[in-house]
Amino acid sequence: xxxxxxxxxxxxxxxxxxxxxxxxxxxxxxxxxxxxxxxxxxxxxxxxxxxxxxxxxxxxxxxxxxxxxxxxxxxxxxxxxxxxxxxxxxxxxxxxxxxxxxxxxxxxxxxxxxxxxxxxxxxxxxxxxxxxxxxxxxxxxxxxxxxxxxxxxxxxxxxxxxxxxxxxxxxxxxxxx
Amino acid sequence: xxxxxxxxxxxxxxxxxxxxxxxxxxxxxxxxxxxxxxxxxxxxxxxxxxxxxxxxxxxxxxxxxxxxxxxxxxxxxxxxxxxxxxxxxxxxxxxxxxxxxxxxxxxxxxxxxxxxxxxxxxxxxxxxxxxxxxxxxxxxxxxxxxxxxxxxxxxxxxxxxxxxxxxxxxxxxxxxxxxxxxxxxxxxxxxxxxxxxxxxxxxxxxxxxxxxxxxxxxxxxxxxxxxxxxxxxxxxxxxxxxxxxxxxxxxxxxxxxxxxxxxxxxxxxxxxxxxxxxxxxxxxxxxxxxxxxxxxxx
Numbered sequence: 246x247x248x249x250x251x252x253x254x255x256x257x258x259x260x261x262x263x264x265x266x267x268x269x270x271x272x273x274x275x276x277x278x279x280x281x282x283x284x285x286x287x288x289x290x291x292x293x294x295x296x297x298x299x300x301x302x303x304x305x306x307x308x309x310x311x312x313x314x315x316x317x318x319x320x321x322x323x324x325x326x327x328x329x330x331x332x333x334x335x336x337x338x339x340x341x342x343x344x345x346x347x348x349x350x351x352x353x354x355x356x357x358x359x360x361x362x363x364x365x366x367x368x369x370x371x372x373x374x375x376x377x378x379x380x381x382x383x384x385x386x387x388x389x390x391x392x393x394x395x396x397x398x399x400x401x402x403x404x405x406x407x408x409x410x411x412x413x414x415x416x417x418x419x420x421x422x
Numbered sequence: 423x424x425x426x427x428x429x430x431x432x433x434x435x436x437x438x439x440x441x442x443x444x445x446x447x448x449x450x451x452x453x454x455x456x457x458x459x460x461x462x463x464x465x466x467x468x469x470x471x472x473x474x475x476x477x478x479x480x481x482x483x484x485x486x487x488x489x490x491x492x493x494x495x496x497x498x499x500x501x502x503x504x505x506x507x508x509x510x511x512x513x514x515x516x517x518x519x520x521x522x523x524x525x526x527x528x529x530x531x532x533x534x535x536x537x538x539x540x541x542x543x544x545x546x547x548x549x550x551x552x553x554x555x556x557x558x559x560x561x562x563x564x565x566x567x568x569x570x571x572x573x574x575x576x577x578x579x580x581x582x583x584x585x586x587x588x589x590x591x592x593x594x595x596x597x598x599x600x601x602x603x604x605x606x607x608x609x610x611x612x613x614x615x616x617x618x619x620x621x622x623x624x625x626x627x628x629x630x631x632x633x634x635x636x637x638x639x640x641x642x643x644x645x646x647x648x649x650x651x652x653x654x655x656x657x658x659x660x661x662x663x664x665x666x667x668x669x670x671x672x673x674x675x676x677x678x679x680x681x682x683x684x685x686x687x688x689x690x691x692x693x694x695x696x697x698x699x700x701x702x703x704x705x706x707x708x709x710x711x712x713x714x715x716x717x718x719x720x
Contacts, residue, residue: 255713256571260662261693261704271690274570310697 251286253305254278263310265319276323283320284329287342291387294333295340297321343392345384350396353384355405358421365422371397372415390414502527514553517609524615557608558616560585562627565640573690574641575653577711578629581638582613610636633657637707643689648674648682653705661709662695662702 256262256278266272286302287295297317304311312320321340324330328346333339345353354374358364361379369377375393380386385393397419400406409418505523512519564584565576586607617638620627626642633654639645651672656663668679683703686692692703 255710258713259693259704259706259709260697260702261695264694264696267694268687268690270570271573271687271693274690275693310695 251289254282254285257282257305258308260308260310263305263312263316265312265316276320279320280324280327280329283324284342284344288344288384293342293387293389295321295330295342297338297340341389341391344388347392347395347399350385350388350392351399351403354393354396355400355421357383357385358406363421366420368418368420370411370415371417371419374419517607517612520553521609521611554612554616554619557585557612558619560588561613561616561638562620562640565627565638569640570690572706572710573686573692574626574639574643575630575691575705575707576638576640577707577714578610578613578617578636578638580707580711580714582608582610583714585613613638632708635708635711641689643685643691646682648678649686649691652679652682652686653708656703656705656708657712661712662704664700664702666700 262275262278266275283295283302286292303317321330321337324342325332325340329343330340331343333341344350355364357380358367361367363369369379371390371393374380375385375388375390385396397406397408401408405422407420407422409420411417506513509519509523513523514520561581564581565574568576589607614629614636617627617629624642626639628639630637630639630645630650632650635657637653652663652668655668655671659667663683665676665679665683668674669676672679683692686703686705687694691707692705695702695704
């Protein structure tokens with residue numbers, strides 16, 4: 246999917262969506278809608294990182310509206326606070342987008358392993374798990390390695406897999422039980 | 423259904439009385455000449471002693487026509503029941519038919535919607551009342567689920583579209599329907615009846631007419647004429663107003679406009695849009711309806 250195919254939700258054309266709402270209840274709703282939009286946009290386009298000054302979402306030319314700098318800050322902070330984003334630097338210029346929470350991701354990975362017959366001794370590399378042919382269409386296809394490791398750590402704790410160190414970090418092997 | 427006689431003092435002079443056209447009762451035939459005269463002359467010529475008898479006669483005739491009217495109503499009710507029984511499936515499946523049936527019932531004081539038990543429920547099987555109660559629940563669900571976005575105001579047309587879309591989706595997913603009949607859609611009239619049902623439960627459900635649209639309000643917030651007029655003004659435009667254009671077009675002072683907008687904002691019925699130094703106040707409900715109309719026109 247290219248970025249041009251992304252289908253924007255209806256409220257993206259609602260002009261007040263780009264003004265942070267003064268009334269608390271409405272603002273909460275608005276921020277939730279922004280959160281949803283950012284996640285969907287990055288997940289569908291397989292984008293791992295949101296670079297604050299580059300993100301095209303802040304601006305909708307078709308209705309001539311954009312979030313101002315303070316508003317962008319508010320939206321991003323909310324995303325991080327909700328656990329769907331993590332700042333990558335102290336200056337807060339870039340944000341890692343958590344497509345799925347680590348627990349959800351762990352479930353997805355294990356389900357994939359069962360379906361592809363890897364459970365019960367199958368081994369694959371970390372690289373194959375996010376960029377291999379077998380993961381086409383999986384929710385974690387193209388995902389950030391760091392996030393994948395967190396999910397695998399959860400599976401290790403549950404005794405569902407073992408991670409072996411490879412020559413490079415991408416070549417780390419995973420054995421599913 | 424038993425033909426009970428209602429009305430007063432009609433027991434004696436019943437035979438032949440229900441003939442339409444104000445027939446003269448038997449006891450009056452002796453005075454046919456005077457009865458044919460205009461009533462003003464009659465009073466002058468009548469001796470005092472006949473006054474009482476005349477009054478009595480008038481009462482009798484009045485009671486008779488009353489009785490005949492009641493009989494007619496009763497007959498109509500029976501007819502209506504037969505009709506309902508015969509067209510039961512039309513009433514339940516066809517929104518236009520249902521609407522007309524309800525209109526037919528109203529002047530006779532029959533409300534099939536409230537008859538959960540008894541005669542009407544038996545006549546109509548499931549009961550047309552149930553149909554509207556079910557619809558009312560669906561309407562309430564749609565209104566509640568969008569409340570945080572629109573503050574509890576939603577165009578009736580939008581609610582109707584949403585429900586019909588859901589219905590279409592459901593029936594296409596269960597493709598193996600036993601009857602080949604295609605699913606009938608809800609009409610706007612159906613939705614209006616359902617909202618009236620909800621209104622009786624309290625909680626503020628009501629329909630507010632704004633300009634050319636009916637809006638369903640699903641919150642108890644009191645909306646006065648000022649709020650409705652602002653909404654109508656938004657409807658004339660793109661779905662928004664600014665303080666300046668309200669003061670100009672409605673000739674209100676700023677205070678009044680701001681007071682009205684403050685409530686609408688507080689309730690989430692409008693969202694604020696700061697654009698080039700001017701604040702616009704958008705009604706999600708009005709905006710969405712306009713979008714739907716635009717989309718439909720294309």
